[in-house]
Amino acid sequence: MNWDLIFTQMFSQAFGVNAMVYALAAIGLNIHFGYTGLLNFGQVGFMAAGAYGVAMTVFWLNWNFWLGIGIGVIFCVVLALILGVPTLRLRADYLGITTIAASESIRLFVRWRGNRERTGAAEGINDFADSFFALNVFDKPGNESYQFLFFEYRANDLWVMLVGWIVVAFCVLINWQLIRSPWGRVLKAIREDEDAARSLGKNAYSYKLQALVLGGVIGGFGGMLQVISKQSVQPDTFNPVITFLIWTIVIIGGVGKVWSPVVGSIIYWGLISLMITFMRELIGTGAGPNLDRFLNLSILNVDQLRFVIFGGALMLLMWFRPQGIFGSREEMALDDR
Amino acid sequence: MTDDKRAPILGATAGGGGAGAAVQENIHNPVEGVFDTVEAVPGSKKPDTILTAQNVTRRFGGLKAVDVETLHVQRGAITALIGPNGAGKTTFFNLLTGFDNPDEGHVELNGVSIDGVASHKLAAKGMVRTFQLTKALSRLTVLDNMKLGAKNQPGENFLKALVSSMWTDREAEVDAQARELLARFNMTHMADEFAGTLSGGQRKLVEMARSLMTDPEVVMLDEPMAGVNPALTQSLLGHVKQLRAEGRTVIFVEHDMDMVREISDWVVVMAEGEIIAEGTPDAISANQAVVDAYLGSHHDSELDFGEDS
Numbered sequence: 001m002n003w004d005l006i007f008t009q010m011f012s013q014a015f016g017v018n019a020m021v022y023a024l025a026a027i028g029l030n031i032h033f034g035y036t037g038l039l040n041f042g043q044v045g046f047m048a049a050g051a052y053g054v055a056m057t058v059f060w061l062n063w064n065f066w067l068g069i070g071i072g073v074i075f076c077v078v079l080a081l082i083l084g085v086p087t088l089r090l091r092a093d094y095l096g097i098t099t100i101a102a103s104e105s106i107r108l109f110v111r112w113r114g115n116r117e118r119t120g121a122a123e124g125i126n127d128f129a130d131s132f133f134a135l136n137v138f139d140k141p142g143n144e145s146y147q148f149l150f151f152e153y154r155a156n157d158l159w160v161m162l163v164g165w166i167v168v169a170f171c172v173l174i175n176w177q178l179i180r181s182p183w184g185r186v187l188k189a190i191r192e193d194e195d196a197a198r199s200l201g202k203n204a205y206s207y208k209l210q211a212l213v214l215g216g217v218i219g220g221f222g223g224m225l226q227v228i229s230k231q232s233v234q235p236d237t238f239n240p241v242i243t244f245l246i247w248t249i250v251i252i253g254g255v256g257k258v259w260s261p262v263v264g265s266i267i268y269w270g271l272i273s274l275m276i277t278f279m280r281e282l283i284g285t286g287a288g289p290n291l292d293r294f295l296n297l298s299i300l301n302v303d304q305l306r307f308v309i310f311g312g313a314l315m316l317l318m319w320f321r322p323q324g325i326f327g328s329r330e331e332m333a334l335d336d337r
Numbered sequence: 338m339t340d341d342k343r344a345p346i347l348g349a350t351a352g353g354g355g356a357g358a359a360v361q362e363n364i365h366n367p368v369e370g371v372f373d374t375v376e377a378v379p380g381s382k383k384p385d386t387i388l389t390a391q392n393v394t395r396r397f398g399g400l401k402a403v404d405v406e407t408l409h410v411q412r413g414a415i416t417a418l419i420g421p422n423g424a425g426k427t428t429f430f431n432l433l434t435g436f437d438n439p440d441e442g443h444v445e446l447n448g449v450s451i452d453g454v455a456s457h458k459l460a461a462k463g464m465v466r467t468f469q470l471t472k473a474l475s476r477l478t479v480l481d482n483m484k485l486g487a488k489n490q491p492g493e494n495f496l497k498a499l500v501s502s503m504w505t506d507r508e509a510e511v512d513a514q515a516r517e518l519l520a521r522f523n524m525t526h527m528a529d530e531f532a533g534t535l536s537g538g539q540r541k542l543v544e545m546a547r548s549l550m551t552d553p554e555v556v557m558l559d560e561p562m563a564g565v566n567p568a569l570t571q572s573l574l575g576h577v578k579q580l581r582a583e584g585r586t587v588i589f590v591e592h593d594m595d596m597v598r599e600i601s602d603w604v605v606v607m608a609e610g611e612i613i614a615e616g617t618p619d620a621i622s623a624n625q626a627v628v629d630a631y632l633g634s635h636h637d638s639e640l641d642f643g644e645d646s
Binding site for chain 1: 434455456457460465468474475476485486488490492494498501504508531533534548550551
């Protein structure tokens with residue numbers, strides 16, 4: 001059993017590109033659900049909007065990559081308005097229904113053959129982020145790996161991570177400042193009881209729309225960084241399962257706490273990676289119980305098994321610590337809606 | 338508008354009292370005698386009207402939930418709205434406060450039409466309401482519940498919220514005002530607790546105190562005394578009288594005729610969506626139509642569970 005490999009994989013993944021991307025998406029979702037009480041079941045749609053905003057700017061319009069970041073933000077804002085304007089006056093469920101449908105519609109629309117010129121259809125768009133990697137401060141020839149302690153990252157990934165974690169830190173800071181401000185107080189009041197907020201002169205509809213836009217744009221940054229890191233955007237990576245992984249992360253961390261999305265994401269990616277490498281080692285080396293024989297498990301289906309185990313762990317978390325890591329139990333108990 | 342008649346909130350901290358406090362006997366009533374000349378008929382004119390409703394109707398399918406021909410509410414007085422369950426009192430409240438829109442009709446506040454004005458804009462116009470099912474914001478502290486009611490907080494704007502110096506000055510004022518009001522309602526010790534931990538009666542107090550943070554001209558209370566123990570009821574009655582002493586107009590829905598008689602200056606009776614009677618509490622208690630429709634013939638005698646009944 002190669003423990004060195006297992007721990008290197010775990011720590012590298014825990015702070016890697018995926019953890020950074022999902023932390024951003026989760027910060028956005030936490031603003032929606034944790035602070036404002038908006039049921040957004042289509043956070044992946046915002047990631048797709050940001051990702052395609054960047055990629056299409058370069059691929060279809062032949063414009064500057066950096067302009068694409070702005071276009072990505074505009075896509076997210078427009079998506080939030082399309083989703084929010086008709087539904088946020090209605091009961092909370094309607095936004096939930098709309099977002100899940102919209103995120104799937106986006107995926108199917110961009111992969112439609114008729115959009116080949118614009119979105120690359122099912123093949124997606126590749127190599128659109130050269131301008132981003134031209135600035136890479138970690139330039140090892142041939143994208144070699146950097147190793148330190150338990151970490152191992154390729155030069156390009158390290159560059160994406162540096163930029164990405166700075167974006168995460170910035171978003172956490174904005175999040176923290178907004179939530180301690182009177183603006184955040186209104187959001188929380190709307191989460192608790194919209195009518196009470198309205199009776200005290202707060203325009204609940206406008207605040208909910210603002211929160212939807214803000215969380216959507218932050219999720220969009222996640223989508224942008226994800227596709228930039230791979231230099232490739234594929235429609236099918238934006239499937240609904242991603243949204244529920246983001247929900248899982250928010251719940252692990254604790255709903256409605258500033259740090260929870262970041263820590264939730266680090267823990268999620270660390271554990272997922274730990275499980276996969278551990279189980280692969282178990283099968284590969286023949287050490288310990290022979291999973292291959294007893295459970296008929298191969299290298300291929302341990303990939304699925306880790307989600308089964310993770311699901312079980314999530315159930316235990318809900319049983320013993322329903323408030324997540326940062327949440328407070330008393331606060332959770334007050335949720336009497 | 339009526340600021341000259343009204344003491345500022347911060348000055349009026351006397352006469353509070355929580356559960357079990359002495360009954361406030363001598364709270365000044367500025368509208369004493371105003372109703373002497375008012376005719377006790379539905380839709381009667383008042384000497385100084387602050388709120389007017391004309392031909393307000395609301396249908397739910399085939400049911401006419403509210404059909405109010407005319408209602409004038411006297412400025413600075415406590416007006417009670419009574420009536421049997423399903424009479425349309427709360428629906429009428431919702432129509433007046435913009436939480437629901439009438440099918441027809443007009444509502445004026447201070448002579449200005451508020452037809453179709455969104456509920457959240459009415460607080461700025463000086464009208465605030467509470468709810469029959471108390472809406473304490475559970476996972477906000479009591480102090481945050483209070484602060485939420487403050488007006489003119491620039492930090493509630495998204496961009497200004499990002500820069501603390503834009504709102505911390507106002508926040509300090511709001512904080513002081515909130516603590517002052519909590520002291521008046523004897524809730525200071527609960528300031529940092531989550532509102533969700535409060536008892537039902539304390540929630541009623543917080544909801545009333547919170548509404549005062551908007552410095553309202555008209556306070557609309559939907560069953561403020563429902564489910565509250567007798568001692569706390571006395572305290573709440575004191576607070577309502579205090580509102581009147583400050584020059585605010587109070588409209589409240591209530592079922593308990595004893596409460597109504599104790600604090601209201603004028604009573605409006607609704608049944609089946611219509612206003613069937615108006616008058617002073619004493620006149621209403623003696624009104625045969627009201628007794629038949631709502632109060633019942635034994636309303637002013639003690640219940641007797643003797644052997645022979």
